[in-house]
Amino acid sequence: MRLKTRIAIAFLAIIFIPVILTGVAFYCLMHYKVQAIGKEYGIENPTYENIYNNSLMISKMMDSEFQSLKQEAEEHPERLEDNSYLNQLNEDLDEDNAYLAVRKGDSIYYNGSTTISDSKLLDSLPKYGDSYASSDSGMYIRTEEQSLVKQVDFVFQDGAEGSIFLITRMNQVFPGMRNWMFDMVVIVILILVTTSLAMSLWIYRGVVTPLNQLKKATQNIRDGNLDFTVEGNGVKEVNDLCEDFEDMRKRLKESAEEKVDFDKDNKELISNISHDLKTPITAVKGYVEGIMDGVADTPEKMDRYIRTIYNKANEMDRLINELTFYSKIDTNRIPYTFTKIHVSDYFEDCVEELSLELESRHIELTYFNYLEEDEVVIADAEQLKRVINNIVSNSIKYMDKARGVINIRLRDVGDFIQVEIEDNGKGIAQKDLSRIFDRFYRTDASRNSTRGGSGIGLSIVRKILEDHGGKVWATSKEGVGTVMHFVLRKYQEVPVDEQDTDHRR
Structure with a gap:
């Protein structure tokens, strides 16, 4: 595979793999969250639409507090007149972006909000005995911000009519959705990091691994070791380089072996020629010494000695010619x-x-x-x-x-x-x-x-x-x-x- 193709594949993989994995993670996590939230808030057969319905989920989230207030109003209405008790309840509700308000007659007895004045709050709250506000679903009001109001009516100890309101701000995402969004962000980051690392490692190994082989091969050649192999297993360009390097190594090895054989042949040739020249030279010297010492004292002996010397000289000439011809063979000349x-x-x-x-x-x-x-x-x-x-x-x-x-x-x-x-x-x-x-x-x-x-x-x-x-x-x-x-x-x-x-x- 070419490096260009590998980079293109890695680029597309970094785009599409996270998208696919994110989709799978989104589906699985959403399915899990729907079931968990449905169980937590008592929603039968919960659906994805329930999760997206922020008003419904906030209303369900405040059901337990609303039911507690109703029970408190029925059993211990006097507690709803205790400011310290109301402050404690209000602090607990603040974590859910909600607060309490108590109305006594036509005035505000207790205001748990730090941003809305009593007068504005009084103008927005439903009347005593309002059926919508008293229902489990509550009703919506708008002051400085849109809010969901659930109302519980009770009677003060002095006989005055009163109402306690559970007011939840609607400019929030209910906690279950916030957790789900946080989990999705974490999962997406992990998918992106893992995919990028995997693709980077794939490209890295495809290029660096054979390059390390080539580096090791050059060190072997430097040290005179030609008995190794270079195998490319990465991108095509690097594989081609490895193949060319392997061809070079084989040729270097063949050249080295040929040089060894050539040196051996030359030594053998020199040894053979030296041996073969020594024999006729020794014979020539012997016959010449015989002539010089007068051993060839007859014309017949002299003729035989000279003919032998001539034959040995021809033999030496033939050997020298072979040596000369041998050098011409090696140079193709x-x-x-x-x-x-x-x-x-x-x-x-x-x-x-x-x-x-x-x-x-x-x-x-x-x-x-x-x-x-x-x-x-x-x-x-x-x-x-x-x-x-x-x-x-x-x-x-x-x-x-x-x-x-x-x-x-x-x-x-x-x-x-x-x-x-x-x-x-x-x-x-x-x-x-x-x-x-x-x-x-x-x-x-x-x-x-x-x-x-x-x-x-x-x-x-x-x-x-x-x-x-x-x-x-x-x-x-x-x-x-x-x-x-x-x-x-x-x-x-x-x-x-x-x-x-x-x-x-």
Whole structure:
């Protein structure tokens, strides 16, 4: 989810969730209050309208005080003449925004209000014996403010007619409603605070949690630790950043591993080249010392010593060339000069050159050309010769038979020319066949380093053939021998009429 979307959702949630929860809370609290107030004030089957009817609820609220006054007037009317008693009652009523007034004859005997004068009060109060004011519902009067009056008539001890009035100001909200409003305000505040905190935490966790992962990841990279993972679980923008960071970490790890492998390969290459150069150098030094000491005292010995020195020098030159070519492989700067090569003529020349070297090593070389036509390929003659020489050299290196045999065969396989170079050497284990073209790969069974060689010959073969658009593979059987197969695509000329058609298009 995008950060923009998450913020929009949080904004809408902060608006609508409190509205919905407030509505639910309002309904539940109102239902509870209606039942509680109905029970408190004795309203049968209370409804929401009862709650909203302020006059009715104030009237019901003062019912108990009104009934007490009626009972007092009937049983102890003399108390209604006692000012101290009336003051005590008036103080209790003040909490309910009400007060008492007592009229004796045509004058005010007691006025519990501190804001309305006796004269104004006298003008507003109902007459003695007023049925409306004497009812439980009372009647409304207006002095300085609208009030609900409930009247109880009685007779003073001296025989004068009197009335005590329970006057309730109507500019108030009855206590039950005030409590309900206070509870609603508290609930709304709690809903707003809780919703805001929840949405803020949701956005915070969506952004800060993956950022903390990235911070920890950068610390790991700083400390050289690349074995960890970064997983985004927040907003899309931060997730994308985490994914890019994870890709970077993987590439850094791959680069670090490649560097370790590269350093290891370089050390192995240096070790192999040093070992392989030391052997012919030692031989050259020995034969030169023999010449200097006069050991080669016959023309035949001198010729043999010089020829051996020449062969060892060629061997060193070959090793140095491999090292140079190896550096060009790593930088993809192999020099190619592609030309048309007639396959049959080219391989006849190669076989002729190889025959001289193999004859001196007592290895029989046979050549089979199964091509029916004089096929042509596009290739670099020098690099293709390197391929053949490297394969043949590898066969010679691991030849373990007293009578060595190497067969070279050419076959036509459709759009390709397939070359097979077979030997009767010690063979290669099946588990190693898929890896013999890897750089520096060696096995005790097939490519033991004690036999010499830089360990990159077959990897050079694969690289050159891939650059020619071909491929190489091997089949082998231990104790019997190995066959190296590689293919080159045939050169096919486009007919003149097709060329003209292409030009017109």
